[in-house]
Amino acid sequence: MANPLQPVAGAALDPATVRVACSNCNLRELCLPVGLSADEMQRLDHLIATRRRVRRGATLFSAGDPFTSLYAVRSGFFKTTVTTADGRDQVTGFQMAGEILGLDGIVQDKHSCSAVALEDAEVCILPFDQLETLSREFSALQHHVHRIMSREIVRDQGVMLLLGSMRAEERVAAFLLNLVQRLHARGFSRSEMILRMTREEIGSYLGMKLETVSRTFSRFQDEGIIEVKQRYVRILAPQALEAIVNQADTQL
Known part of the structure; x- marks a missing residue:
C-alpha cells in the first residue's frame, strides 16, 4: 500500500472518482474516531467515497464558496488565507495529513477563507449533511466531530497568544x-x-x-x-x- 503521506505526482484538479476505505487508511486514527464497529466503519467508508487531488498552488475552496463538505487531508500541505480590507492575503493556518479543512463554512453555509495547496495534495471528501446524519446515529463520531471543532478553537487561541504577547x-x-x-x-x-x-x-x-x-x-x-x-x-x-x-x- 502506498504511503498517503507522500506527495501526489501529476495530480488533476477535478475530483477523482476513486473509492477510498477509511478502514484501510493509516491516517484514520488522526482524523477519524476509533472504536467503531465493523458495521459503523462500513457506513463511514460509504460516506467518504471519493478523493480529490489538488495541484500545488491550486485552490481547494475559496472564500465565499458554498459550504457543502469537510475535507480530510490525506497527503500534502495546505495553507488557509483570508483577504484583508486593503487586499492583502493573510495566512491563518497550515494544515497537513490527518487534519480537517472546511470547518469555517459551517456557520454561514459558505467559506470564510480560502484553502491553497502548498504542494501536490489529496483530500478525502466528507459531505457535511450526510456526516451530520451519521453523527446523530454514532455517538463516537459525533464526539469526534466536536473534538475537531474544539481543537480548532484551541489552535485559534494559540495564534492569538502568538500575535498578542x-x-x-x-x-x-x-x-x-x-x-x-x-x-x-x-x-x-x-x-x-x-x-x-x-x-x-x-x-x-x-x-x-x-x-x-x-x-x-x-x-x-x-x-x-x-x-x-x-x-x-x-x-x-x-x-x-x-x-x-x-x-x-x-x-x-
Whole structure:
C-alpha cells in the first residue's frame, strides 16, 4: 500500500472518482474516531467515497464558496488565507495529513477563507449533511466531530497568544516546535523537516515581516539551536526552543 503521506505526482484538479476505505487508511486514527464497529466503519467508508487531488498552488475552496463538505487531508500541505480590507492575503493556518479543512463554512453555509495547496495534495471528501446524519446515529463520531471543532478553537487561541504577547524569537520558536511535533505524530522525524511554506508565508501567519523571520532563523542558527539549508530545518537544541517559549509563558 502506498504511503498517503507522500506527495501526489501529476495530480488533476477535478475530483477523482476513486473509492477510498477509511478502514484501510493509516491516517484514520488522526482524523477519524476509533472504536467503531465493523458495521459503523462500513457506513463511514460509504460516506467518504471519493478523493480529490489538488495541484500545488491550486485552490481547494475559496472564500465565499458554498459550504457543502469537510475535507480530510490525506497527503500534502495546505495553507488557509483570508483577504484583508486593503487586499492583502493573510495566512491563518497550515494544515497537513490527518487534519480537517472546511470547518469555517459551517456557520454561514459558505467559506470564510480560502484553502491553497502548498504542494501536490489529496483530500478525502466528507459531505457535511450526510456526516451530520451519521453523527446523530454514532455517538463516537459525533464526539469526534466536536473534538475537531474544539481543537480548532484551541489552535485559534494559540495564534492569538502568538500575535498578542510574544516577541519575534518566541513566535518562531513556538511555530517550529508545534510544526515538528505535528509531523512527528505522523511518523516523521522528531528533529528534521522540510518547510512547505515560504518565509513570507510564515511571517504572514506569525504577524511578522519577512526580514524579521529570516533574521530570527539566522540568529537561531548562529546560536546552534537549528540548522537551516533553504527549506530544510534541523532542530539541534529543542530544549533551547522550549526555554524560549517557556520564558514567554512566565511573562504573561
